[in-house]
Amino acid sequence: MPRKITIEPVTRVEGHGKVTIQMDDNNNVARSRLHIVEFRGFERFAQGRPYWEMPVLVQRLCGICPVSHHLAAAKAVDVIVGAGTGEGLTPTGEKMRRLMHHGQIFQSHALHFFHLVSPDLLFGADADPAIRNVIGVALEHKDLAVQGVMMRKFGQEIIRATAGKKIHGTGAIPGGINKHLTPEEKDEFLKGKDPLNIDKMIEWSLGALDFFKGYHAKNAEMLDNFAVFPSNHLSLVRKDGAMDLYHGVLRAVDSEGKKILNDVDYQDYLKYIGEEVKTWSYMKFPYLLSIGKKDGWYTVGPLARLNTADFIPTPLAQKEFENYKAYTKGKPNHMSMHMHYARLIELLHAAEVMKELLNDPDLMKGELVTKGPKAKEGVGLIEAPRGTLFHHYRIDDEDKIVMANLIVSTTNNNEPMNRAVNYVANKVFNGKKEISEGMMNRVEMAIRAYDPCLSCATHALGQMPLEITMVDSSGNVLGKKTR
Amino acid sequence: MKEITIKIDGKECKAKSGQTIVEAAKANGIYIPTLCHYDGLKPAGTCRICTVKVGGRNMAACTTPVGEGMVIESNTPELEEIRKAIVEMLFVEGNHMCPTCEKSGNCELQAMGYRYRMMVPRFPYLFPVRPINAKTPKIYIDGNRCIQCLRCARGVLAPDGKKIFGLVKRGGKAMISVDEELAAALTDEQAQKAMDMCPVGAILRKEAGFKVPIGSRKFDSAQIGSDIE
Numbered sequence: 001m002p003r004k005i006t007i008e009p010v011t012r013v014e015g016h017g018k019v020t021i022q023m024d025d026n027n028n029v030a031r032s033r034l035h036i037v038e039f040r041g042f043e044r045f046a047q048g049r050p051y052w053e054m055p056v057l058v059q060r061l062c063g064i065c066p067v068s069h070h071l072a073a074a075k076a077v078d079v080i081v082g083a084g085t086g087e088g089l090t091p092t093g094e095k096m097r098r099l100m101h102h103g104q105i106f107q108s109h110a111l112h113f114f115h116l117v118s119p120d121l122l123f124g125a126d127a128d129p130a131i132r133n134v135i136g137v138a139l140e141h142k143d144l145a146v147q148g149v150m151m152r153k154f155g156q157e158i159i160r161a162t163a164g165k166k167i168h169g170t171g172a173i174p175g176g177i178n179k180h181l182t183p184e185e186k187d188e189f190l191k192g193k194d195p196l197n198i199d200k201m202i203e204w205s206l207g208a209l210d211f212f213k214g215y216h217a218k219n220a221e222m223l224d225n226f227a228v229f230p231s232n233h234l235s236l237v238r239k240d241g242a243m244d245l246y247h248g249v250l251r252a253v254d255s256e257g258k259k260i261l262n263d264v265d266y267q268d269y270l271k272y273i274g275e276e277v278k279t280w281s282y283m284k285f286p287y288l289l290s291i292g293k294k295d296g297w298y299t300v301g302p303l304a305r306l307n308t309a310d311f312i313p314t315p316l317a318q319k320e321f322e323n324y325k326a327y328t329k330g331k332p333n334h335m336s337m338h339m340h341y342a343r344l345i346e347l348l349h350a351a352e353v354m355k356e357l358l359n360d361p362d363l364m365k366g367e368l369v370t371k372g373p374k375a376k377e378g379v380g381l382i383e384a385p386r387g388t389l390f391h392h393y394r395i396d397d398e399d400k401i402v403m404a405n406l407i408v409s410t411t412n413n414n415e416p417m418n419r420a421v422n423y424v425a426n427k428v429f430n431g432k433k434e435i436s437e438g439m440m441n442r443v444e445m446a447i448r449a450y451d452p453c454l455s456c457a458t459h460a461l462g463q464m465p466l467e468i469t470m471v472d473s474s475g476n477v478l479g480k481k482t483r
Numbered sequence: 484m485k486e487i488t489i490k491i492d493g494k495e496c497k498a499k500s501g502q503t504i505v506e507a508a509k510a511n512g513i514y515i516p517t518l519c520h521y522d523g524l525k526p527a528g529t530c531r532i533c534t535v536k537v538g539g540r541n542m543a544a545c546t547t548p549v550g551e552g553m554v555i556e557s558n559t560p561e562l563e564e565i566r567k568a569i570v571e572m573l574f575v576e577g578n579h580m581c582p583t584c585e586k587s588g589n590c591e592l593q594a595m596g597y598r599y600r601m602m603v604p605r606f607p608y609l610f611p612v613r614p615i616n617a618k619t620p621k622i623y624i625d626g627n628r629c630i631q632c633l634r635c636a637r638g639v640l641a642p643d644g645k646k647i648f649g650l651v652k653r654g655g656k657a658m659i660s661v662d663e664e665l666a667a668a669l670t671d672e673q674a675q676k677a678m679d680m681c682p683v684g685a686i687l688r689k690e691a692g693f694k695v696p697i698g699s700r701k702f703d704s705a706q707i708g709s710d711i712e
Contacts, residue, residue, distance in 0.1 A: 173693045173694060178696045
């Protein structure tokens, strides 16, 4: 009899989603879907509010990466106040924002790897979920757990120093920033008591990479074959092709690495990106207009960024990037579990960028804000920890927002996540009558690789109950399993 | 001005005849909370958060003049509870979204909420529909946040003395309105004065939000009233 398996809620991801797997009469997967069941509506809340409120208002849709929304909105309103499209700010304005952003990337990537992913790697997908969590890591691998906490703290302190608060600060304002870094703050970050100084953060980032590479050496079979499927990849890159997480041009490559979006100005993103709505999810499905709805979907995030960039402009991360690219012989990497590898290279890059910026005297002096001829519309893009984030605003003659369009990173990854779920469901559910804990977790692992922020809301520790319900084609509940 | 003696919460205080209770208390280092009161403006007594007991009766301390031998109760559990309830009422009667308001950290109503340890209002939210007026070039008036203290109506005047702000409608529907023609002629200094005078985020200067970083805002490091106490 056909069965429907529901995994709800999906754990150790940010927010709330569920997975349904429809089984046919032979116990094979007929269809799988990742549903996003939360509705936020921020695009509507923004309407009628003054444009300068956007960086502070819209960041409230997320407690994990508010800095990304804060900065993407600030970049969009920069255009409205005539401060240029990412390059026109004062050196202080731009560098303070870059420091804030890399602090955010650093803390978010550290959180994801150490708190959300390491339990799967350290204990295995089949381990008891009572152990396979961040508390289990803290009990059995204390050093790693401490590193995760302290790296997150360092990134959060950088955010506090640049945005005013660790969560939901107000640092980025239209046309710049509202504060300098103090010499005391700079000294603390550069030479603070161990472990809270930038050199230790770089050392630990390298250590996390070594840990992953060591794990890969022993588990290459699993990591290289888990949810592998060809995809297009999209991200911002610097004009010279370097990785740039704060600003750049929009580039997309196909599964073979051929450029399908050739370094275009993101102010014109509507010429290149479309969004499709499906009835079973609140999350839209973006795609490249030139390729169409069916095949135009793309991946964003660490894996995509390492697939689109030509090089990384910091030495230690560049060295790792070269090894990483060599593994796929320079071709795009489509292995979902390598997303963790890519994320750790970015973690290292973010630490290196922070060190570079902290040594820059512009952070402590100079003009904070710039303005120019006003515009009625602005687009701001940024490479958030989870991928490319789009903010687009239009204002009326009274400075009120009349249109807001947000394409968040996880929305960009909607189709790839569904593909990853489908891939894993087919591998582990086909022909099975009973559902094991490990099978459930493998589906979640596929989603978790994308570090999705399903509602842009937080669930500390991810200790939510997971429920699987089996339903036949008539809707009768055949069985239920809860943990 | 004749010096007189009064008692506030049992403490003997010197005051000048003609002073209000709020002014006399301030001069003696005693804080009585106020929202509609603004130094230099004629008292209005609209918010009632300064309620004190004089001879067993509740009085607005901002409008009541002191008298020789007056015995005033201010810092009592009963009055503090009344004040907390008033703060809660002000919150539920408007649409106050502190997390995204640029006055946050400089807002007297928010500061009062913190002072009185307000967690969840005991009254239901009314969610009134209030207009936003952004038609004038220098200021932005957000009716959602107005507490009708009338500071703007009393303190921001045109050069010929005409009122720029005023109250329209009655009762629960009363709200602040602006003379758009006069407001269009506001100088930058007047616009700033209007914003500074507003205890909440109802009058804002256009295109100037969030310029003061967190940590340097008025109530970031000291609670409201601490400059007097």
